[in-house]
Amino acid sequence: MTKLSVNINKIATLRNARGGDVPNVLEAAKNIESFGAEGITVHPRPDERHIRYADARELKPLLKTEFNIEGKPIQQFIDLVMEVKPAQVTLVPDAEEAITSNAGWDTVKHRDYLKEVISEFKNNGIRTSIFVDPVKEMIEGAAETGTDRIELYTESFAVDYEKGDTNAAKSYTECAEIANQLGLGINAGHDLSLKNIRFFKEKVPHLDEVSIGHALISEALYMGLEKTIQKYLKLLK
């Protein structure tokens, strides 16, 4: 069964827009869980453009589902994750000035660095996942790092699917099979939406979890959070 982890970054974007506490991120996360989400994902960036480090600290004791913290493993991020101890940490090679995550790890070039960071988190009981492009060599390199899971970076799938490419998920199908054979858990995320999630789910085997934020929050502007989450859960069955 593929779990739905809702990324609440964009709720924090709206909250920050006026410098107050509306919408309240903690309340939203609790409601999202009550609507059936099986996880909450946050991606605190160094500039705290949306989710703040304090949000991650305050969310942990409140959540009943799996907490996934995503980010680049700079020291302040590592310190936050070691303090909060979420169920899962997802390492993303973000450039600080990037408008959003836009690449997976080069797991061959950064193997030793990733091995070191991953073992620190695993030794503290935190499941690890690393953000990777759907490239065979990157999946094989990920297995060398000792990570529990990979997160397949799905922007290229979303772009190709939007163009009507029926082979949009081909590399993801292949990489999921390789990852499974290597004993890696498989997550996926970035630009997944109500429009493309069913196709992705049908084409990609062994999918443990999808984390979805930008499209889900945007869709909820029209349908509401509860109805939107219920639609995703139905499409992931």
Ligand SMILES: CC(=O)[C@@H](O)[C@H](O)COP(=O)(O)O
């Ligand atoms: C790693 C990933 O794909 C998501 O965490 C994405 O980066 C969301 O970040 P923003 O909400 O800042 O776009």
Ligand SMILES: NCC(=O)COP(=O)(O)O
């Ligand atoms: N890891 C992907 C994520 O958490 C949400 O990405 P997006 O749906 O906001 O593009």
